[in-house]
Amino acid sequence: MLKSMRHGTELGGRWILIAAFVALLLLMLVAGYDSLSAQQRVQAEIAKLRAQRRARVAAVIVIRRSTWLYSREVERLSAYREPAGAPPAISSVKRFSLDVDAALTRYPPPSSGEEDALLVRLRSELGEHRRTIDSGQCPSAASLAELTSTVERLQELDSRMTEDADTRLTQQLSQLQQRGTTFLLFSLGAGLLIALGSLAYILRLEANARIHLEQILRHRSELQELSARLVEAQEQERRSLSRELHDEVGQSLGALLVDAGRLASLLPSGEDNMRPLLNGIRERAEQLLREVRDISLLLRPSMLDDLGLIPALEWLARETSRQGGPEVEVIEENVSENLDEDYRTCVFRLVQEALRNASRHSGARSVIVAVRQREGRIFVEVRDGGKGFDPSRMRGMGLLGMEERVQRFGGTLHIDSRPGGGTTVIADLPLR
Amino acid sequence: MPQSIRILLADDHTVIRTGLRLVLEQEQGFTVVGEAADGRQAVGLAASLNPDVVVLDIGMPNLNGIEAARQIHAQSETIAIVILSMHSDEGYILRALRAGAKGYLLKDSAETDLIRAVRAVREGKSFFSPAVGKVLLEDYMRKLERTGAEDSYELLSPREREVLQLVAEGKSNKEVAEVLHVSPYTVETHRARIMEKLNLKGLPELILFAVRKGIIS
Numbered sequence: 001m002l003k004s005m006r007h008g009t010e011l012g013g014r015w016i017l018i019a020a021f022v023a024l025l026l027l028m029l030v031a032g033y034d035s036l037s038a039q040q041r042v043q044a045e046i047a048k049l050r051a052q053r054r055a056r057v058a059a060v061i062v063i064r065r066s067t068w069l070y071s072r073e074v075e076r077l078s079a080y081r082e083p084a085g086a087p088p089a090i091s092s093v094k095r096f097s098l099d100v101d102a103a104l105t106r107y108p109p110p111s112s113g114e115e116d117a118l119l120v121r122l123r124s125e126l127g128e129h130r131r132t133i134d135s136g137q138c139p140s141a142a143s144l145a146e147l148t149s150t151v152e153r154l155q156e157l158d159s160r161m162t163e164d165a166d167t168r169l170t171q172q173l174s175q176l177q178q179r180g181t182t183f184l185l186f187s188l189g190a191g192l193l194i195a196l197g198s199l200a201y202i203l204r205l206e207a208n209a210r211i212h213l214e215q216i217l218r219h220r221s222e223l224q225e226l227s228a229r230l231v232e233a234q235e236q237e238r239r240s241l242s243r244e245l246h247d248e249v250g251q252s253l254g255a256l257l258v259d260a261g262r263l264a265s266l267l268p269s270g271e272d273n274m275r276p277l278l279n280g281i282r283e284r285a286e287q288l289l290r291e292v293r294d295i296s297l298l299l300r301p302s303m304l305d306d307l308g309l310i311p312a313l314e315w316l317a318r319e320t321s322r323q324g325g326p327e328v329e330v331i332e333e334n335v336s337e338n339l340d341e342d343y344r345t346c347v348f349r350l351v352q353e354a355l356r357n358a359s360r361h362s363g364a365r366s367v368i369v370a371v372r373q374r375e376g377r378i379f380v381e382v383r384d385g386g387k388g389f390d391p392s393r394m395r396g397m398g399l400l401g402m403e404e405r406v407q408r409f410g411g412t413l414h415i416d417s418r419p420g421g422g423t424t425v426i427a428d429l430p431l432r
Numbered sequence: 433m434p435q436s437i438r439i440l441l442a443d444d445h446t447v448i449r450t451g452l453r454l455v456l457e458q459e460q461g462f463t464v465v466g467e468a469a470d471g472r473q474a475v476g477l478a479a480s481l482n483p484d485v486v487v488l489d490i491g492m493p494n495l496n497g498i499e500a501a502r503q504i505h506a507q508s509e510t511i512a513i514v515i516l517s518m519h520s521d522e523g524y525i526l527r528a529l530r531a532g533a534k535g536y537l538l539k540d541s542a543e544t545d546l547i548r549a550v551r552a553v554r555e556g557k558s559f560f561s562p563a564v565g566k567v568l569l570e571d572y573m574r575k576l577e578r579t580g581a582e583d584s585y586e587l588l589s590p591r592e593r594e595v596l597q598l599v600a601e602g603k604s605n606k607e608v609a610e611v612l613h614v615s616p617y618t619v620e621t622h623r624a625r626i627m628e629k630l631n632l633k634g635l636p637e638l639i640l641f642a643v644r645k646g647i648i649s
């Protein structure tokens with residue numbers, strides 16, 4: 001229950017993180033698109049304003065110039081006093097005023113009410129002048145001054161408009177910058193939050209993984225401990241059973257035999273009908289004794305304790321061939337006579353299992369068992385020339401048990417076999 | 433009247449000890465001079481009582497029968513030793529012989545063969561339960577059959593076989609020489625040849641071989 005809940009929150013954390021990542025990515029996409037389009041917009045604006053300004057400036061220059069030329073001509077005409085040469089013709093004045101007209105038409109369409117009003121006024125003033133000229137009069141100095149001042153105001157307005165546009169552009173740019181900065185800061189903040197969240201998540205996962213790993217390791221070592229204790233307990237049980245059988249049952253049967261023998265010898269010669277009965281009892285007791293001894297040996301060979309490892313292995317070898325198994329040769333090198341009891345048992349059981357496998361499955365006619373002791377290690381080798389098998393596919397309980405025993409001593413078990421190539425079991429045990 | 437045979441009996445089971453004691457004491461000229469319940473006690477009693485024959489059970493606490501035999505034999509070579517055992521395996525028999533035992537009795541036939549065994553070892557002869565010889569022979573024959581090896585007994589000359597039997601029965605080179613009317617030196621030569629032909633190391637292995645072949649029992 002607890003486990004599934006913890007699992008649930010782990011999953012939840014993952015989904016939250018994924019959603020946050022996606023959101024951040026979307027935010028960055030939107031921000032990028034937005035700033036790009038804003039930039040484009042501002043650029044277009046700048047281009048437009050520049051073109052307008054250029055057109056206005058050019059028009060204003062032409063207007064001023066033509067106005068100045070016109071007013072100079074008007075002044076010349078009005079300042080004329082006879083007889084100072086040929087008087088300027090009214091027609092040339094008119095021509096200059098038409099130049100001003102032409103210049104006015106080049107002015108781009110007005111973009112504000114003030115501009116429009118100025119232009120209208122300029123046109124109407126010019127129209128007034130034209131009507132005066134057409135009537136053969138010379139426009140008054142006052143109206144000329146009026147015209148010039150209107151042109152000047154237009155120029156002022158123009159430069160003011162340019163300034164305004166500049167200010168507006170600067171504002172827009174700074175707005176753009178601000179927006180970019182805001183986005184950047186926001187993204188950074190969000191990214192930082194997500195990174196912190198991820199870090200916390202990873203740390204928690206790591207902590208969980210460590211706890212799980214520790215649990216697994218602990219379970220594994222507990223399992224190993226358990227199976228080692230199992231092997232030990234089994235060995236202990238077998239030994240006590242074997243001793244019990246041998247000492248109690250066996251000895252009682254032995255005593256029974258001795259008594260029966262004495263009874264037979266005490267029997268008067270006349271009692272011939274009792275003798276077969278007595279012999280029957282003795283034979284049955286003898287057979288029983290042999291069976292008890294065999295079971296006891298099967299459980300725990302007493303020679304392992306009485307005589308040592310090598311004699312016990314030699315007995316095992318003979319016993320194997322007595323029961324119809326292969327002929328077994330035991331080779332011994334340097335094996336110490338007072339080897340620790342644990343090691344004697346371990347090596348004996350290893351060889352017993354290997355011989356059992358060889359008898360049952362290999363079909364080998366002969367097996368070689370070699371036990372060598374050197375440099376603080378015991379090497380056990382059981383080699384048969386039988387059918388062999390594929391060790392990667394077959395791993396019976398017997399082999400597992402062998403491995404278990406060897407690992408208890410920190411040793412290694414190696415099984416070398418292939419179909420048709422015989423089997424060699426090699427164990428390498430470090431001595432304590 | 434011949435001097436009685438003084439016997440020390442060692443077995444950790446009182447029932448068996450009592451039974452065997454009764455069997456032995458029924459026999460004319462046999463005296464059980466002491467009983468030991470373990471190997472260490474047996475070694476001590478052998479030293480203090482100096483019996484003619486010690487009957488030792490193999491499976492005893494503290495010190496097993498074979499170790500006890502080795503120590504008793506080291507103390508005095510005149511004490512003859514009979515081993516009582518549950519096992520008719522040559523590992524036990526060979527080690528019993530190496531420890532200095534002259535007789536090897538299986539417990540399931542002890543009550544019938546014990547008298548004969550004690551008498552035989554007292555006279556310096558070897559004694560083995562008939563069942564022991566049978567098991568050893570079976571093992572030997574099966575091994576010959578399986579490995580296809582030759583029975584090395586066939587390699588011996590008739591004279592060598594005679595020497596083998598006499599030596600295995602427990603006779604010294606001098607006694608063998610007297611029986612065969614040859615010099616002890618000749619007997620020694622025969623013995624060396626026998627050991628070489630049969631690939632044997634020491635007297636215990638030679639006796640074991642003889643038991644196996646049924647030459648002695």
